[in-house]
Amino acid sequence: MSWIAVGLKKDVPPGIVIPSRLADTELAVWCAPSGSYHAWSDRCPHRGMRLSHGFVRGNTLACIYHGWQYNEAGSCDYIPAHPKLTPPDTICVPTYSCTEAGGVIWVSLEATDQPLPELGGRVPVRSVPIALSAENVAAHFGAGSAPTVAVVSDHDTVLALQPCTDTLTMAHVLASPDADPKAVSRWVEDLRATLEGVPA
Template structure:
C-alpha cells in the first residue's frame, strides 16, 4: 500500500451504532485479524482475534456482561483484556500475564476507530465534527489505492490518511460527504460513509438512504473498473 495508508494513522472500522452492546464483530486491517466488541457497560474494544489458551478466534465468542468469553473453553476476559475467570478452575486466580493483545481504539463522529501502529495524536474524527451522520459501511473488492484513485477522479480531497471528502448534490442541496477507507488487505477495502448536514431529526433517515445509494453505486463502479483493468 502507498503513503495513503500509513500504519500509524487511525482507521474507521465500522459504525458505532452497528457495534451494539453485546455484539462481537470480526475485522481486518492490513490483512491482520482483529475482533471488536462492546460490553454491557457500553465500552467498545479492539483486540487480537485469538484466545491465548487454544488460539480459538474470539469472533465466535460471546459477551458476558462487561467481559468477552471464548467459545471454546469459556475463558472470560475483562475490558482490560486480562483473563478474569477460567471455568475449569473456578477457584484459581488467573495470572497477570493471561491477557489478550490490545489495539488502540476510540469512537468519534459515529464511527469506531483503531490503528495498526502508534498514532502521534488522539483520533481527530471526520472533517466537520459532530455534524456528520453515519450512513453505511460497504465491502469493496478492490485495493484501497483504487478507492482513493477513483474518489480523486471525482475531485474528492484527502483530509487525513484514509479519508476523502467530496460534495454531493442531493435534491438541490450541497451535502458534504466523507468516505473513510479501511485497508482490509492489499486487494480488499471497506468504506464507511458519513454525511455532514444540519437536518431535522425526521430528515436524517432519508439523507442516509440517499447517501447509501450513492455509496453502493460508487462501490459497483470501483469493482467493475478494477475487474476490467485486471482482465486487460
C-alpha cells in the same frame, strides 16, 4: 500511525462482538455494556480460537471454546474449568487503541497521539465493502497515498476507508444529518459498481 475506522457504532451495540481486520491484523471488535469499545487480536491465547466468535458477559469478552473470560484490559480473569483459580497475569490478549467518536469505531494498531479524523458534523449512513485496495478507492477521489478518510463532493460525504486486504476495502460512509440516507446509500452502491467495474 493514524486512526482507521473498523465499524459503525450502530452496528456494534453494547454486548456485541464482530470480526474485523486491518491488513494482516485480524481483530475482534466488541462493545462492553458500559459502552466502551475494544479492538483485540482475534485469537484466544489458550487454543487459538477466534474471539470474534465469543460472547460478551458482564464487562468481559468470553471465548466460545472454553468460556475463558477476558476483562476490558485484555487479561484473563476467569477460567470456567478451574473456577477457584486466579489466572496468572501472563494470560492476556494483545489489545489495540480503540475508541468511538462521531458514531464511528476507530482503531490504531500502534500508540498514537494523532487526533481523530475530522468528520465535519457528518453522521454515519452505512458500511459498504468494495473489492479494491484502499489506495485504489482513494485514488478515484484524488486522495493521497495512504488515506484513512476521503472527503467526497458527491452528497458532501466522508468515506472512512478500512484497508482489509489488498483487494478489499470497507468504506464507512458518513453524510450531513440533513442528507437523504437513501439517496446517499444508492450513490455509494453506484460508486461501488463503478469502481468494481460491474453493472449497477
